[in-house]
Amino acid sequence: MVTIRLVTFDVLHTLITPRHPVHVQYSLAFAPYLGRLDPQDIKNSFKKGWRTISESSHIINSVAALKALQQERPAYAYENGAASERWWSEVIRRTAVGAGANPSAIDGSLDKIVPTLMRSFSSREGYAAFEDALPTIRQLHEKKVFTAVVSNSDSRSRLVLKDLEFPENVTPIVLSEEEGVEKPSRELFHRALKRVNEIHGLDIQEDECLHVGDELECDYEGAVKAGMQGLLLRRPGAEEDEVELKNVRTIQSLKQVVEYV
Incomplete structure (x- = not known):
């Protein structure tokens, strides 16, 4: 051998x-801005939102998603991880909408929710x-x-x-x-x-x-x-x-x- x-x-x-299930961590991040969303609805919406973004461009992963998103929206470029954060921002938004959150409330609070989740999923938190x-x-x-x-x-x-x-x-x-x-x-x-x-x-x-x-x-x-x-x-x-x-x-x-x- x-x-x-x-x-x-x-x-x-x-x-x-994940230290806690992803949908639970999303629920906690959403709560201060969107009110309580059912964690199970968030879980289902996360999977659906991820799949929708991926399948719409015939992709199944983040690298291909980022490339497809750059073609769809040319302003998204690899600058200090900006493309990755913008892509995740779209995932987070679709997850919240699919779980029943008010779209206007989401758009008004994404600038707070996204950094919170990105920071959490970049560390032991x-x-x-x-x-x-x-x-x-x-x-x-x-x-x-x-x-x-x-x-x-x-x-x-x-x-x-x-x-x-x-x-x-x-x-x-x-x-x-x-x-x-x-x-x-x-x-x-x-x-x-x-x-x-x-x-x-x-x-x-x-x-x-x-x-x-x-x-x-x-x-x-x-x-x-x-x-x-x-x-x-x-x-x-x-x-x-x-x-x-x-x-x-x-x-x-x-x-x-x-x-x-």
């Missing part, structure tokens, strides 16, 4: 999780590390295994990981918004490997890399197609799509990553 020299991790639902995340990374480093992040997310992931005190030697942190390419594209995985080799002066090969994440297509299949090994994380109790996992290597805890390498 090939020795694993590098482990890359997905972020959301792999290393970190909005997210917590899974109990097995930091211990697993420490144990991998003790075994002289390098670690990095490969995530379909924006620059806030870097802020969250720093605020949750993930080690600085979890590097590089390769994020789809910054790269303009996303998982399951093999390109994103290859960029991460190339940078690890450049940073440390190494020559790690694809088959000496292991990627761990919770999405079958983006994480497991993407890594395998990139020539790497993959582990699909299926935490007990997590909401997962019913998919065929025959011949897919799965784990229930990040502790099993240490055992695998």
Whole structure:
């Protein structure tokens, strides 16, 4: 068996999780300006609003959404994360409208609601590390295994990981918004490997890399197609799509990553 020299991790639902359900955090942010909105209505509206924005441009993720939004509204440019915040502003607005809020009240308070939610979901205020995340990374480093992040997310992931005190030697942190390419594209995985080799002066090969994440297509299949090994994380109790996992290597805890390498 090939020795694993590098482990890359997905972020959301792999290393970190919302400190409280997203729809609950939205409800708390909405309340001072829009009154009480039912959290379940917010949950349903969030999913619908996200899907509507995505499907309207035949997309399923934030990078493609940002690009489509830039084509639809050319003023939205990548300037200090402005495009990302504007896109999220639209998600937040549609979520509130779909949950029954008054559109006029929303438009009059978005400038307060959006910064509140963006700040929350950029820090430990909005997210917590899974109990097995930091211990697993420490144990991998003790075994002289390098670690990095490969995530379909924006620059806030870097802020969250720093605020949750993930080690600085979890590097590089390769994020789809910054790269303009996303998982399951093999390109994103290859960029991460190339940078690890450049940073440390190494020559790690694809088959000496292991990627761990919770999405079958983006994480497991993407890594395998990139020539790497993959582990699909299926935490007990997590909401997962019913998919065929025959011949897919799965784990229930990040502790099993240490055992695998």
